Amino acid sequence: MREAAPAVAVLAPPTSGGSRGGGNILFLLSNLVLKDFRIRYRNMSLGVVWSIANPLVMMGVLTFVFTRIYPNPSFPNFAVFILCGLVPFNFYTLALNAGTTSLLENQSLVKRVRCPRVIFPIAAVLANCLHFIIQIALLIAFVFAFGYRINRFWPYLGLIWGLEVVFMSGLTLITSVLDVYYRDVRYVVEASNVVMFWLVPIFYSLEMVPQNLRLFYLLDPIAAVVVAGRDVLLHAKPPSGNLLAALGLVSTGCLVAGLAIFNRLERNVADLL
Secondary structure, three states, rough: OOOHHHHHHHHHHOOHHHHHHHHHHHHHHHHHHHHHHHHEEEEEEOOOHHHHHHHHOOOOHHHHHHHHHOOOOOOOOOOHHHHHHHHHHHHHHHHHHHHHHHHHHHHHHHOOOOOOOHHHHHHHHHHHHHHHHHHHHHHHHHHOOOOOOOOOOHHHHHHHHHHHHHHHHHHHHHHHHHHHHOOOOOHHHHHHHHHHHHHHOOOOOOHOHHHHHHHHHHHHHHHHHHHHHHHHOOOOOOOOOOHHHHHHHHHHHHHHHHHHHHHHHHHHHHHHH
């Protein structure tokens, strides 16, 4: 928390003039994003290399387990298959953990700076978008290394990954404000990450899921992002219309719900911090 106090002077721009309100919010948002990114890797000798170390290690371990111990020949190029699942899942866990604690981590700013408090969880998600972009670049490099090529469906990737950002923004709005009221929420979030690792098809395909359970996967945005990404990158085909529709509806619905819940509960946030 020692970072929060000096950050008030650095992050808070002049607030005179109503026409400058939007610029002031953008100024604060951009500085919060950069501050979170810098603090994460401060005093670390490898810096942003850790953004690619985690998915590489997990990819290596899972590839070893499912090609040497439990071999499954139905998945060629298993390493890149795994990475297609790990990259969206890693963004989910990093953004959710950071977003959930964002109000408490920035409580000095929340109390002293006059600004919409909604920007703190949003900034946490956007800060992790920087790691997401780095890991996407790693994924694209592996896609090319394993012999896959750009196809005409690649523009779908921007929509797919963008909808994940929308979903995470809505979800962190809910968990961040609830974490102020109930400090156990962060531990529930950490436990849910373990559960989601198994419920997202990271090391198995959607076709292996029983037919009566596939609707659940369609309604799980992270699982939908993984399946849609593999369709485009590995199978050179567009995601199904039902999958995209479900992903879009759930993601935008979560954002709308997140804004409504946050706006309803945030009036007491400063008193509870």
